[in-house]
Amino acid sequence: MTNTQTWAPLEIEAKGEGGVDQLLVQIGQLEGGLADTLVREKGLVFRGFGITEDTLDKVLDHLLPSRLAYVHGNSPRTKVGGNVYTSTEYPQEFDISMHNEMSYAHAWPSRLAFFCQTQPGTGGATPVLDSAKWLAILDPEVREAFAGGVRYVQNLHDGYGLGKSWQDTFETSERADVETFLKGTGAEWQWRRDGSLRVESQRSSTTKHPVTGVEVWFNQADQWHPSGLGDDTAAELYSILSADELPQSVTFADGGEIPAEYVVQIRDRGLESAVNVDWRTGDLMLIDNVLLAHGRRSFTGDRRILVAMSD
Structure with a gap:
């Protein structure tokens, strides 16, 4: 180790x-x-x-x-x-x-x-x-900006396209099974004419451990944001798709854009502090x-x- x-x-x-x-x-x-x-x-x-x-x-x-x-x-x-x-x-x-x-x-x-x-x-x-340490090493400005939570968006294709299909994501080929699952998640969803599925979910950016009560950084904003993929990959995605068409994306809970520098800080400080x-x-x-x-x-x-x- x-x-x-x-x-x-x-x-x-x-x-x-x-x-x-x-x-x-x-x-x-x-x-x-x-x-x-x-x-x-x-x-x-x-x-x-x-x-x-x-x-x-x-x-x-x-x-x-x-x-x-x-x-x-x-x-x-x-x-x-x-x-x-x-x-x-x-x-x-x-x-x-x-x-x-x-x-x-x-x-x-x-x-x-x-x-x-x-x-x-x-x-x-x-x-x-340590997820509590990850929260602590972020700048106060970043923690405050994320206090209201985040909104995740998934565009899941019907078998052909970028990213994962809805069939692979939910391990079923039945739309009814997907809807039954999503009804219990608080998510909003929409089936598109091309057979794809759009899912939007609002979540907290932190959570507390059920035993210790410690608050931890607990979201995947940096992985869902194109800036977390690196400049070249992000630029390539944006050249093919609009922000609303990406396989997955994330905003603040109110729909506001998350600054790229916040995403990079979250990603880099996490990797640098890991064991x-x-x-x-x-x-x-x-x-x-x-x-x-x-x-x-x-x-x-x-x-x-x-x-x-x-x-």
């Missing part, structure tokens, strides 16, 4: 020959139990237990009592098992900025588990960041999704990380 910070996730090394049964034994020996330990430490990294894709289910059944589907997820990924997904399919030459999983949604997972099936050739760490968790094949990390944001460093080689989540 590369780390110049005073905080890092708790690393738990296998005793003896390791194995999944030994992992479960050591989890049972955690002071206060798994739930209390995770809140206290924010993240746990398990190394040397020899976890494989074949034994992953047994581990996840213990760590994630109620595994969730990635419904309404905006990141490109592939489902590989029982609510287990590739962590992302974003091009490997780019970093992925810090975020709390599905913080743009009406409900989000409380826990995330990352499993390293294949370690990267070089790079490829998963950076993690890198480096991967070896068979490693597994469990994080509290409210207390910790996560991202991805660029890499070479055949890195394959699987992810699962629970409420």
Whole structure:
């Protein structure tokens, strides 16, 4: 683990020959139990237990009592098992900025588990960041500007176009299923003549942890804003589509434009303050999704990380 910070996730090394049964034994020996330990430490990294894709289910059944589907997820990924997904399919030459999983949604997972099936050739760490620290390191001007919340907009195509389709996003081909889901989210939506779906959702920019009560930065404005993608990518998108046609975009809750310099500050300070968790094949990390944001460093080689989540 590369780390110049005073905080890092708790690393738990296998005793003896390791194995999944030994992992479960050591989890049972955690002071206060798994739930209390995770809140206290924010993240746990398990190394040397020899976890494989074949034994992953047994581990996840213990760590994630109620595994969730990635419904309404905006990141490109592939489902590989029982609510287990590739962590992302974003091009490997780019970093992925810090975020709390599905913080743009009406409900989000409380826990995330990352499993390293294949370690990267070089790079490829998963950076993690204390979400309360992220809030604290932003300029007061930025925090104040976001106090009223944000508004996310998704334009989901019908099978052909930029970004994700509504079928992939909601894991269904039935419009009625999508509408049933959206009715419980507080979102506004509209089906377009070309079969696409537009969804608008107003959300808070921060939240409080249900156990500790600590307030944390909790939104994905920098990932939904073109300026967070880098100048060249943003310029290319704007040359093809108007701001209202982008696959995803974000404004302040009142519809006001978010300044590009705010977006860059949020993205860059998050990445600069994060702690890198480096991967070896068979490693597994469990994080509290409210207390910790996560991202991805660029890499070479055949890195394959699987992810699962629970409420």
